[in-house]
Amino acid sequence: MKVRRIEKGGALKIVVGMRQLADLVEELEVADSGVDIDRDFVKFVSNEWDEAALEEALLIKEAVGGEVVVIALDEPDVDQTLYSAIAKGADRAVKIVGVEEGWTPTRLRAQLLSKWLKSEGDWDAFLTGVQAADDLDGQLAGLIGATLGVPHAAVVSKAEPEGSSLRITQELGGGTLSESVATGKVVLGIQAGRQAPRYAPITRIRQAMSTSTIETFDAQEIDLGPGPKVRKIYPPQSKGQATMLDGDPVEVAEKIVELIRAKGLVR
Amino acid sequence: MSKDVLVINERVQGENPDLTFELIGKAKEIAGILGGSVGVVVIGDLSGTEAFGAADRIYTVEHDALTSGYSSQVWEEAVLAVVESVQPKLILFGTGTIGIDLAGSIAKRVGGPIASYVIDLAVEGDDVVATSQLYGGKLLAESVLEGDTVVASVIAGSFPSEAGKSGGSPEVVSVSAPSSLGSLSLIPGSVKEPDKTGVDITTSDLLVSVGRGVGSQANIEMLQELADAFKVPLSASRPVIDQGWLPKPHQVGKSGKKVKPKVYLAFGISGAPEHLEGMRSSEMIIACNTDPKAPIFEVAHYGTTLDLFDLVPEILEKLEA
Numbered sequence: 001m002k003v004r005r006i007e008k009g010g011a012l013k014i015v016v017g018m019r020q021l022a023d024l025v026e027e028l029e030v031a032d033s034g035v036d037i038d039r040d041f042v043k044f045v046s047n048e049w050d051e052a053a054l055e056e057a058l059l060i061k062e063a064v065g066g067e068v069v070v071i072a073l074d075e076p077d078v079d080q081t082l083y084s085a086i087a088k089g090a091d092r093a094v095k096i097v098g099v100e101e102g103w104t105p106t107r108l109r110a111q112l113l114s115k116w117l118k119s120e121g122d123w124d125a126f127l128t129g130v131q132a133a134d135d136l137d138g139q140l141a142g143l144i145g146a147t148l149g150v151p152h153a154a155v156v157s158k159a160e161p162e163g164s165s166l167r168i169t170q171e172l173g174g175g176t177l178s179e180s181v182a183t184g185k186v187v188l189g190i191q192a193g194r195q196a197p198r199y200a201p202i203t204r205i206r207q208a209m210s211t212s213t214i215e216t217f218d219a220q221e222i223d224l225g226p227g228p229k230v231r232k233i234y235p236p237q238s239k240g241q242a243t244m245l246d247g248d249p250v251e252v253a254e255k256i257v258e259l260i261r262a263k264g265l266v267r
Numbered sequence: 268m269s270k271d272v273l274v275i276n277e278r279v280q281g282e283n284p285d286l287t288f289e290l291i292g293k294a295k296e297i298a299g300i301l302g303g304s305v306g307v308v309v310i311g312d313l314s315g316t317e318a319f320g321a322a323d324r325i326y327t328v329e330h331d332a333l334t335s336g337y338s339s340q341v342w343e344e345a346v347l348a349v350v351e352s353v354q355p356k357l358i359l360f361g362t363g364t365i366g367i368d369l370a371g372s373i374a375k376r377v378g379g380p381i382a383s384y385v386i387d388l389a390v391e392g393d394d395v396v397a398t399s400q401l402y403g404g405k406l407l408a409e410s411v412l413e414g415d416t417v418v419a420s421v422i423a424g425s426f427p428s429e430a431g432k433s434g435g436s437p438e439v440v441s442v443s444a445p446s447s448l449g450s451l452s453l454i455p456g457s458v459k460e461p462d463k464t465g466v467d468i469t470t471s472d473l474l475v476s477v478g479r480g481v482g483s484q485a486n487i488e489m490l491q492e493l494a495d496a497f498k499v500p501l502s503a504s505r506p507v508i509d510q511g512w513l514p515k516p517h518q519v520g521k522s523g524k525k526v527k528p529k530v531y532l533a534f535g536i537s538g539a540p541e542h543l544e545g546m547r548s549s550e551m552i553i554a555c556n557t558d559p560k561a562p563i564f565e566v567a568h569y570g571t572t573l574d575l576f577d578l579v580p581e582i583l584e585k586l587e588a
């Protein structure tokens with residue numbers, strides 16, 4: 001497929017890296033191997049911070065025009081995430097296929113995505129979620145930045161177009177904000193968009209499924225490089241700290257009010 | 268390659284974070300086992316380095332690009348310059364913005380392994396063993412970091428900070444600024460202090476706090492009523508703020524306020540490390556969460572797995588009685 005080159009002044013081509021993650025609301029069991037979660041019965045959902053990255057990318061496109069491309073590795077239910085991104089306004093979706101199933105190290109993601117980014121060439125910014133709950137071997141944005149030799153910034157809460165640059169706001173903790181300006185290609189780990197991720201109605205997602213196709217890109221042979229060698233995964237030893245309050249809502253409410261009263265904080 | 272441990276001080280302006288002292292304390296223990304020394308990397312604002320008396324050396328980098336603001340590119344080049352000159356065995360970042368920003372890229376550039384979300388570290392022979400929190404604290408992972416230089420990014424509150432605070436007079440070593448700082452494409456700008464307007468959740472003895480479990484903005488009303496009945500402010504976890512359900516000053520946690528009330532009532536909050544960082548030292552924590560495995564119960568003193576929508580009206584009823 002021929003890539004449309006954007007000529008309009010100020011228009012930006014933004015690539016959004018998305019991924020699937022075990023739903024944290026579910027019970028997570030350790031697999032028999034002892035070094036991964038049992039993936040057979042968990043539900044996989046889109047990483048929440050990637051959704052924030054998509055929202056920020058769509059806001060940039062709405063402001064200055066251009067193109068939003070979403071890309072993800074082939075993982076359980078990823079098509080749902082990609083089609084819903086199209087339904088929200090992304091122009092293209094790409095899936096990297098041929099990746100071994102299981103716990104994908106972040107540095108493998110980083111290298112595969114970097115291969116695609118190199119082959120695509122003409123993008124201006126790559127946005128992805130600030131973190132994912134299983135990225136033991138580092139956060140994606142920094143790894144991609146270092147792989148490509150492109151500057152990156154993480155914990156980003158705003159990326160606003162300014163001419164051909166992006167003005168980036170990072171959260172330094174405790175509410176302190178720092179600004180910087182990216183004058184060239186940049187890789188961003190998004191903490192929160194300027195607004196909560198938009199909602200894609202199911203009818204629009206269905207429409208995206210019937211009118212658009214997900215492009216594929218073959219995973220290539222990768223030298224993974226050194227990483228943490230996982231010896232075991234296990235649930236935290238419950239320190240059993242919390243005393244559970246038994247009873248129906250009326251009884252528990254009474255106990256809670258009693259505890260607060262004992263501290264002298266309610267009459 | 269040395270046996271040294273290098274601590275990256277995550278401070279752009281303001282006070283040195285307590286986390287740096289936690290890291291120095293642990294670094295001393297590890298360097299003691301390895302037979303190396305402890306260095307602290309201080310970038311940008313060089314005031315306040317006398318606080319790092321527990322370290323053997325303080326490494327600084329001086330350059331115009333480092334005098335104001337923060338850019339990951341600037342910091343990455345400066346940290347890398349120190350790393351290349353010291354060639355440490357272990358580099359310790361905190362899992363703050365700078366750790367999330369740079370720990371991975373520094374590891375990649377030095378060709379060493381990294382473990383994120385670390386809550387414990389040990390030495391086994393030539394290797395560092397890291398225990399990390401995954402899945403928002405629901406599982407732990409133990410991993411071995413092998414190599415000449417390895418990197419760990421540590422969650423705040425994992426180690427006592429006292430051990431990193433003892434006195435001494437470390438040598439200050441100025442590492443020459445890398446030439447890469449002369450050609451930047453991520454230019455540092457201004458740093459903005461937190462907005463001081465709006466509700467102050469840090470002074471209340473009791474906080475009613477609400478998380479994403481509340482489900483919608485409309486449902487916040489019920490928790491607001493409860494807070495009003497106690498005559499205290501309503502506080503919240505980050506997703507509640509990011510959804511626009513409550514303004515930013517209500518946020519508790521790493522990127523919000525640190526609170527230490529006598530009683531912290533948590534409704535529908537899972538207890539992710541970034542939330543715990545802001546409230547774990549509350550005198551008494553009472554948590555309501557339908558998931559009995561929610562990490563919040565690890566820090567709570569009292570808990571219930573009742574549905575908040577069943578419980579809150581009953582508490583209100585009790586208070587009105």
Ligand SMILES: Cc1cc2nc3c(=O)[nH]c(=O)nc-3n(C[C@H](O)[C@H](O)[C@H](O)COP(=O)(O)OP(=O)(O)OC[C@H]3O[C@@H](n4cnc5c(N)ncnc54)[C@H](O)[C@@H]3O)c2cc1C
Nearest residue numbers: 478479480504505520521522523535536537541542557575
């Ligand atoms: C750099 C960085 C900084 C961050 N800073 C902060 C910060 O300052 N503060 C912060 O809070 N987070 C912060 N986070 C986000 C943090 O990682 C978590 O995503 C967040 O704390 C989760 O919020 P939560 O517990 O409300 O939501 P969830 O994790 O979604 O938990 C909701 C909980 O509600 C329970 N629940 C659902 N329905 C009910 C019901 N009816 N009754 C009772 N319980 C119910 C569920 O079992 C679940 O445990 C930060 C993240 C990053 C990467």
